Ligand code: ATP
């Protein structure tokens with residue numbers, strides 16, 4: 001049997017370059033080798049966004065469109081919506097017994113999210129975010145979870161829950177491994193540590209070439225450099241992090257870095273070349289998006305078929321779980 005992958009996204013907006021290097025690239029690369037499950041985590045969305053939900057359906061459609069545009073193939077991979085799978089909250093309830101409140105309070109992303117979104121007190125739902133994620137991953141008994149670095153501490157919670165379950169009730173779950181993307185966390189165009197849908201600092205996979213140029217030209221760069229003749233910093237400079245991640249012309253990148261360090265190139269040239277490289281990278285993604293745009297019935301079909309498959313998997317897993325725990329009254 002093929003090993004399994006589970007990963008996904010919250011339907012809080014369109015996908016960006018950070019998602020690509022953090023997880024999408026690995027998803028596309030591994031979809032032949034693994035049985036893949038991609039979750040659209042609308043329940044997780046509610047942990048921080050529970051008001052004004054008019055755009056959720058559109059967001060879900062946009063996510064699927066993003067997946068298809070980067071080359072996720074619905075013939076090979078299952079795309080599903082979390083709230084269509086009743087077995088996930090059932091498993092979540094059982095898992096809440098296997099982890100403690102202080103353990104969840106120590107998860108570093110909780111503090112980051114509360115700081116970024118100015119949340120004073122976490123709701124029970126936000127605190128238990130990683131437990132719900134454990135239910136997503138383990139409902140399909142996944143072996144591998146390709147995610148950005150911010151999620152690594154969550155997968156640790158999943159492993160602890162799986163281990164605790166197995167030692168209490170018998171081997172039901174694999175211990176899933178985390179797979180971090182080649183750029184663990186892509187910074188935002190504002191220089192903040194993480195490009196994020198919620199922080200308005202993203203270049204989207206669906207941006208047109210003018211918006212890409214406009215965003216790149218106002219990108220945060222080395223604040224210590226006032227004139228093109230000042231020696232600049234390349235390390236940790238988002239403009240160069242993007243060049244290294246997306247510019248295929250490695251000689252051009254090396255030349256720009258050298259001249260930047262020596263104070264022999266202006267920011268305008270570095271940024272114009274970056275915009276060109278990004279647009280070159282995005283062009284095939286835009287072309288593929290055009291093939292699927294304006295076909296909502298196709299997207300609905302993909303979600304329905306994917307969700308049916310997970311419901312079947314979910315029933316099987318819950319059956320095993322309840323049997324192992326001795327919770328099964330009827331056979
Ligand atoms: P939100 O702001 O709503 O939390 P997000 O941009 O953080 O949105 P998520 O849906 O939370 O996106 O994350 C989806 C996946 O993409 C996760 O695996 C996450 O680790 C990864 N990811 C998101 N942003 C980045 C980034 N800037 N660099 C690398 N990986 C990222």
Ligand code: MG
Pocket residue numbers: none
């Ligand atoms: Mg996030």
